Amino acid sequence: MKDISIVLCGEAGQGIQTVENILVSILKLSGYFVFSAREFMSRIRGGSNSTEIRVSDSPVNSFVEKIDVLIPLDSKAFDHVRWRIGKDTIIIGEKEFIGGKSKKTFEVPFIELAKEAGNKLYANTVTVGVLSGMLDVDFDRVKYFIRGYFKKKDRKIIEDNIEAAKKGYEIGKDMVEAKGIDFDLKKDEKAKEHLLLNGTELVSLGAIAGGCNFISSYPMSPSTGVLTFLSQQQEEFGIVAEQAESEICAINMSLGAFYAGARAMVTTSGGGFALMVEGLSLAGMLETPIVIHLAQRPGPATGLPTRSEQGDLLFALFAGHGEFPRVIFAPGKAEDIFNLSRKAFDLADKVQVPAIIMTDQYLLDSSFLVSSIDISKLKNKKYFVKTGKDYKRYKVTKDGVSPRGIPGYGEGLVVVDSDEHDEEGHITEDLDFRTEIVDKRLRKMDLIKKEIEPTELVGNKNYKTLVIGWGSTYYGIKEALDRMDNKNMAFLHYKQVYPLHPDTRKHIEKADKTIVVENNATGQFAKLIKMETGIQVDGSILKYNGLPFGVEEIVGKLKAILKKEDK
Amino acid sequence: MKDISIVLCGEAGQGIQTVENILVSILKLSGYFVFSAREFMSRIRGGSNSTEIRVSDSPVNSFVEKIDVLIPLDSKAFDHVRWRIGKDTIIIGEKEFIGGKSKKTFEVPFIELAKEAGNKLYANTVTVGVLSGMLDVDFDRVKYFIRGYFKKKDRKIIEDNIEAAKKGYEIGKDMVEAKGIDFDLKKDEKAKEHLLLNGTELVSLGAIAGGCNFISSYPMSPSTGVLTFLSQQQEEFGIVAEQAESEICAINMSLGAFYAGARAMVTTSGGGFALMVEGLSLAGMLETPIVIHLAQRPGPATGLPTRSEQGDLLFALFAGHGEFPRVIFAPGKAEDIFNLSRKAFDLADKVQVPAIIMTDQYLLDSSFLVSSIDISKLKNKKYFVKTGKDYKRYKVTKDGVSPRGIPGYGEGLVVVDSDEHDEEGHITEDLDFRTEIVDKRLRKMDLIKKEIEPTELVGNKNYKTLVIGWGSTYYGIKEALDRMDNKNMAFLHYKQVYPLHPDTRKHIEKADKTIVVENNATGQFAKLIKMETGIQVDGSILKYNGLPFGVEEIVGKLKAILKKEDK
Amino acid sequence: MDAKTYDMGKIDIAWCPGCGNFSILKILKDALSELDIAPSELVMVCGIGQGAKAPHYFKANVFNGLHGRSLPPATAIKAVNQSLVVIAEGGDGDMYGEGGNHFLHAIRRNPDITHIVHNNMIYGLTKGQASPTSLEGFKTPVQPGGVILEPFNPLAVAISLGASFVSRAYSDDFEETKEIIKKAIKHKGYALVDLLHPCVTYNKLNDRKWFKENTYYLDDNYDPTDRNEAFKKAMEDEKLPLGVFYINKEKKPFEEQLPAYKKNKKPLYEREVDFEKMKVLIESKKS
Amino acid sequence: MDAKTYDMGKIDIAWCPGCGNFSILKILKDALSELDIAPSELVMVCGIGQGAKAPHYFKANVFNGLHGRSLPPATAIKAVNQSLVVIAEGGDGDMYGEGGNHFLHAIRRNPDITHIVHNNMIYGLTKGQASPTSLEGFKTPVQPGGVILEPFNPLAVAISLGASFVSRAYSDDFEETKEIIKKAIKHKGYALVDLLHPCVTYNKLNDRKWFKENTYYLDDNYDPTDRNEAFKKAMEDEKLPLGVFYINKEKKPFEEQLPAYKKNKKPLYEREVDFEKMKVLIESKKS
Ligand SMILES: Cc1ncc(C[n+]2csc(CCOP(=O)(O)OP(=O)(O)O)c2C)c(N)n1
Numbered sequence A, B: 001m002k003d004i005s006i007v008l009c010g011e012a013g014q015g016i017q018t019v020e021n022i023l024v025s026i027l028k029l030s031g032y033f034v035f036s037a038r039e040f041m042s043r044i045r046g047g048s049n050s051t052e053i054r055v056s057d058s059p060v061n062s063f064v065e066k067i068d069v070l071i072p073l074d075s076k077a078f079d080h081v082r083w084r085i086g087k088d089t090i091i092i093g094e095k096e097f098i099g100g101k102s103k104k105t106f107e108v109p110f111i112e113l114a115k116e117a118g119n120k121l122y123a124n125t126v127t128v129g130v131l132s133g134m135l136d137v138d139f140d141r142v143k144y145f146i147r148g149y150f151k152k153k154d155r156k157i158i159e160d161n162i163e164a165a166k167k168g169y170e171i172g173k174d175m176v177e178a179k180g181i182d183f184d185l186k187k188d189e190k191a192k193e194h195l196l197l198n199g200t201e202l203v204s205l206g207a208i209a210g211g212c213n214f215i216s217s218y219p220m221s222p223s224t225g226v227l228t229f230l231s232q233q234q235e236e237f238g239i240v241a242e243q244a245e246s247e248i249c250a251i252n253m254s255l256g257a258f259y260a261g262a263r264a265m266v267t268t269s270g271g272g273f274a275l276m277v278e279g280l281s282l283a284g285m286l287e288t289p290i291v292i293h294l295a296q297r298p299g300p301a302t303g304l305p306t307r308s309e310q311g312d313l314l315f316a317l318f319a320g321h322g323e324f325p326r327v328i329f330a331p332g333k334a335e336d337i338f339n340l341s342r343k344a345f346d347l348a349d350k351v352q353v354p355a356i357i358m359t360d361q362y363l364l365d366s367s368f369l370v371s372s373i374d375i376s377k378l379k380n381k382k383y384f385v386k387t388g389k390d391y392k393r394y395k396v397t398k399d400g401v402s403p404r405g406i407p408g409y410g411e412g413l414v415v416v417d418s419d420e421h422d423e424e425g426h427i428t429e430d431l432d433f434r435t436e437i438v439d440k441r442l443r444k445m446d447l448i449k450k451e452i453e454p455t456e457l458v459g460n461k462n463y464k465t466l467v468i469g470w471g472s473t474y475y476g477i478k479e480a481l482d483r484m485d486n487k488n489m490a491f492l493h494y495k496q497v498y499p500l501h502p503d504t505r506k507h508i509e510k511a512d513k514t515i516v517v518e519n520n521a522t523g524q525f526a527k528l529i530k531m532e533t534g535i536q537v538d539g540s541i542l543k544y545n546g547l548p549f550g551v552e553e554i555v556g557k558l559k560a561i562l563k564k565e566d567k
Numbered sequence C, D: 001m002d003a004k005t006y007d008m009g010k011i012d013i014a015w016c017p018g019c020g021n022f023s024i025l026k027i028l029k030d031a032l033s034e035l036d037i038a039p040s041e042l043v044m045v046c047g048i049g050q051g052a053k054a055p056h057y058f059k060a061n062v063f064n065g066l067h068g069r070s071l072p073p074a075t076a077i078k079a080v081n082q083s084l085v086v087i088a089e090g091g092d093g094d095m096y097g098e099g100g101n102h103f104l105h106a107i108r109r110n111p112d113i114t115h116i117v118h119n120n121m122i123y124g125l126t127k128g129q130a131s132p133t134s135l136e137g138f139k140t141p142v143q144p145g146g147v148i149l150e151p152f153n154p155l156a157v158a159i160s161l162g163a164s165f166v167s168r169a170y171s172d173d174f175e176e177t178k179e180i181i182k183k184a185i186k187h188k189g190y191a192l193v194d195l196l197h198p199c200v201t202y203n204k205l206n207d208r209k210w211f212k213e214n215t216y217y218l219d220d221n222y223d224p225t226d227r228n229e230a231f232k233k234a235m236e237d238e239k240l241p242l243g244v245f246y247i248n249k250e251k252k253p254f255e256e257q258l259p260a261y262k263k264n265k266k267p268l269y270e271r272e273v274d275f276e277k278m279k280v281l282i283e284s285k286k287s
């Protein structure tokens, strides 16, 4: 086995995420490739949550259904993930939680051992120990990491935790040695050099790299992490981060900030985005740039607040009254999350349009190994100009972009207006000019198209079956196709969903069959393709229960479609 | 000439609308077919506004560019409508306003005459008199009408006004007799029996007929009239009409009202609708019916508040996070405004979805003659049920509609929830059920499709060129085709834009050429057609300067396209 | 009526063990049972948040709407059917943050509803950001340097707007809080209960000890009809007074003043469109 | 600076002849000129409405945003570039109706901006519906039976929230209003000027005569630092007091407390991303 999936399952508040954080780091530092993903309920304590940690000797980046090692932390855990438990699943835990005894179940009295080490609260550290032992991690590394992780705690607590880890570690070792569980994973020095980053961190770092120095937002899962991250970097990076009283305040603040010379963003989820729609339209009219991070979760309304979906695509595309250009990114690859979050600021500023970055809970809460993020060549262009006396904010230009002044920089006055306006920015009822300025605004779409992100084609270029995905499904579909190893198949991924890449038609026409995989119920990307190309794709694989696709599921559904075809 | 267009142009506050109101009524009561439309600036006094009154001996219902008689009421008026003045335009007014002297200009000292009658404020009544005289109205009718119109005023004022009208009337008569201006319009008893209604009244009456007894809204042009109308009928028809503190309050109030057993609506325009988007998504999730009157005006943002556009189609269609069914009407014919406003309540209630009625400033502010509105057979079905002890608000049913209980009616408890919920309406994280209830909600789309409004095909069924329109362009396109009298052409009008009628493809495929006419810049209906059918129409005629299409303009642009074709 | 009437049976309550919301739930059930309000005539309207989940643990009609938006539907529900008892419930973020504007204007309308705000001085459900009522200097992941905004004083604002019933209570004071809630429900008109409670998971500053040390009850002979006095009391922040701060019995409830009820007292759902009147109205458009 | 500095030359002003907004425009220009504020360092932020059009008749930087939403951008603009003078302007409907929530929270933040509300007790631009400040009984096409809501008292609310400068003025009182506005602009922190003015077209109740008869100036020796007194004054509704009701000089402006300015005072637009620091941050994700 060269790729194992460890799942921790228990109640909110039991510390699953602590185990995940520690373990993932330790494993990476030991030379394993790791990936982790979380699913959890909308509650602070109780319920049933789980985290998957994949460990492999080559890069892995997506959620799989299968569980190789399950650590059930309460009595509900077994049932919660029962559908993912196979006959080979190794189950390790307290006697009452492991669900019957078999060759593959191993009783480990975590709490008892923790108590022995000093406090039952250390049970999580015992768990870390067990898994470290099983996975052949050097115990010194565990020790060292625990020291760092708990460095703000009392020495006694630190030592007790090390003791707890040690107890677990020995059990883990023993399982490999005495019980013959051997994962046969190779370590790779390269993994150590990788960065360990989750989607939230990638968005946030991309934003900082893009010059973001203002964020106003209202907390909303799964988008809040970006606000938290930037809030904590306020002093370091000179960022103004303000928790607004509502999403409406948030977007209007950010527009004010961008107007006055900041690079501003908001982070929100569907319901909050809904409240920002009037502000989005304002951005279109003012031609004040803005970056919106739209972290999707299942709707309608409050829906499933802590779950994942790709259900807001067409909403994001057409949100806002009236007509104005926009750009929408939907990264799926870890590097792209960073790159496009950065690019969003550049493009929004350059073309003076709203740039939307669409992610989702799955993407944001997953941790990836990224080989590197090269910022050495980055430089942010300042697109605003120093104004002269006769400055006109909305000068009609060939490409539609009017040089953007900011107040207080230069002699000119910067007048922006939500009403239809003349070149100076003052209210107008000149209806001929109305047509002219609408055209001017819409012309910017051409500039946006010039900077369009290429799609990524994975697999055989002479495909017969083309699988299409966008956003967070990138790794899942890619791995599914890798597994299927079908020479007739290829995968086309869109990291920018609007404007749609002009090669779309060409790609689809080349295929005998095109299947779109998306995490929603109505096949929104397929609709978008049809709206843009007129082509009705042949099939859609949809999922909308709040969970991301598992690799096996994609494989299964693709095979089913292809098989049907054969008949 | 059998159809004349009279245009009054002047400043806001000069009383153009009073002249329009009186004149249109008097002309109708005299047996003429009339139509009127307004364009005005977003200000209370000053500026340049105009009203067109078409008078004809057969039904007329749309805006034409040409002006047969112009009454300029200030010095800016002439310039304001200069583009519509032809060599045959008769211009009547104060010396300084009529723009040079020619055979077709007639100096009438309105103010002087008004002063003679008692007060310069009666100048408008003089104008009414002149036009009545020119159009061969019986002066007794004028007298009688003025008495009624001013009935709350002093007797002296009434008599003075009659005197003012008389002075004008004689001038008008004289123009016909001495100056040889004869419009040769025939009177028709049928016109007298018609109802004179503007778009706002038609929406409001339709709503009342549909059982609307709750409206909460925030003022916003051009939607406010419906709130005003219903506010004034509160006592008569038992309507709760509340001016909300914001559009967000408005839609959430209305949802509460519908939940508790009222039939509720909101009326708003693009910017206000933008603020309602979260509430719209809530309606989708709660499955609480709601009717939304979306009165379009040019955007983005505040745009041109008092002008007209059809720019919110795709926004309305995809507004709201998450996925849920909806229905969108876009009446264009006067009767349809009434019928569909009524139907919106029935269908929203029956299928438990949001029903959106899309209109625009042009449609709402235009006055139409309607032969009759037959309400004798109307009966509103009450779709809610008396609940039993085990009542479950979200029972999963075959057609997706769960019987809707209301609180306090029956023994059951009615629990509605913005979170994903179980059949009882309580929060759930059962992800299998999530899929089931999403399917249940989306299934209602089939019911909506069953009740879809037919499209209206005008002209030759064996057309070669098909012109498509939706909403308020109905009469304009129809008249354009009438004028073109081209046997190869037909006009297909959509009064329901979503779901799109399934015959769309058939209709388009039958044509050699399909042209969509719409009042926006990006061709939204054409996009919708493409999204639904995959067909790219051959051409679009777009207008987005804030004015509706004039009949001549449609004729001209259609001819240009057809001519190009010939080459 | 037995307080058990409102019990949901065996359900999974999503609050943290020790959370003040449990007491609130129990107090509310007791208060309602003592007032003899049947679940079927009761409508609980709530938004989104930990406190806003309460209606799901209750036998009642429930309208669980959007975060911040419970007052508009609550007002409307009462306006549409006056025989219902309507309670709007939610957290401090929900009611004073996202929903602040509705708070202002609901007070101006004065519908006969009870407004219970689960005020834990934090955003619980979204994992511990500052709420409008968080104290200055309070540190959270989003306010790492501490809150710099002045805390929102809901009582002072309500009094300044002439709310007809204004009170503050504390979740752990079972009897006192029950009495306050009963008074609020019985009050004809808008009644605010700003209900302080500990969030044991995220608010480590305003814990049970803090509440005990920083609250006291208004004197027995405190006169709640004097608005200026009430304001002064509401301004106190050394120690937070508990009890009924202000009552104005003169104000008429919103729904009773609606023209729709002038000639007809029936709830709207029992009515039919008067098509005869409509005919007359339509006919009037002939001239 | 000459008041003419702010003149736009020959422009078409969209207000009705006789409207109180004309006086406000003139007063504002005079106040600004006396304070020597250059158009290029001034940002006028406004919403939508008749009053909110004022910035278009002015030489200044203008951010004319959405109806009800001027306070958030105004706060942000000041936070991003502290050297700008920021004034938020709009009507009573804009600021207390649609924008009510921002009013509450802007006060809590206390940015150094001046908040001028053109309060004509009506919705002017939308043709005469009741506004939050319309008096009870006031009849309009949408309130044919008269307003039944209690009028919104912006001063009382602002004082209850601890706004750092709270005043009321009247458009026709040229000198007094100019002085109030000057004080408001000079005040370091959020400053409210609730500026009453007649709407000659739609508000026939609160006309010039009414304002003259129903207003009076606070006494010269009135002490604006006593919050309880200020509240009492704000509650007066027989006759409306004019003048500065409340000042709190202790409160620090929002932007001055922001961590982004701890080490660096420059406006944000002059700064560059510190990629060196970013490298360190990114590297830290290796372990
Ligand atoms: C429009 C919108 N914005 C944000 C959220 C996310 N959200 C859910 S609950 C909550 C705040 C919770 O705080 P509070 O209202 O005080 O309730 P508590 O959990 O503390 O009881 C937020 C911001 C949402 N559901 N909807």
Ligand SMILES: Cc1ncc(C[n+]2csc(CCOP(=O)(O)OP(=O)(O)O)c2C)c(N)n1
Pocket (backbone or CB within 6 Å): B218, B219, B220, B221, B247, B271, B272, B275, B302, D048, D049, D050, D051, D052, D066, D067, D090, D091, D092, D093, D094, D095, D118, D120, D122, D123, D124, D125, D126, D131
């Ligand atoms: C979101 C939104 N809702 C409604 C409107 C329509 N609207 C424009 S101005 C206005 C109210 C005007 O009243 P006020 O703010 O008091 O300003 P005034 O005209 O009286 O100066 C309204 C409701 C709008 N522009 N945007």
Ligand code: SF4
Pocket (backbone or CB within 6 Å): A044, A045, C014, C015, C016, C018, C019, C020, C021, C050, C051, C120, C124, C125, C198, C199, C200, C201, C202
């Ligand atoms: S997070 Fe706080 S408020 Fe929410 S349930 Fe836990 S203790 Fe209660």
Ligand code: SF4
Pocket (backbone or CB within 6 Å): B044, B045, D014, D015, D016, D018, D019, D020, D021, D050, D051, D120, D124, D125, D198, D199, D200, D201, D202
């Ligand atoms: S409507 Fe009223 S507020 Fe508006 S400009 Fe006219 S007088 Fe002034």
Ligand SMILES: [Mg+2]
Pocket (backbone or CB within 6 Å): C049, C091, C092, C093, C118, C119, C120, C121, C122, C123, C124, C131
């Ligand atoms: Mg809270």
Ligand SMILES: [Mg+2]
Pocket (backbone or CB within 6 Å): D049, D091, D092, D093, D118, D119, D120, D121, D122, D123, D124, D131
């Ligand atoms: Mg006003």
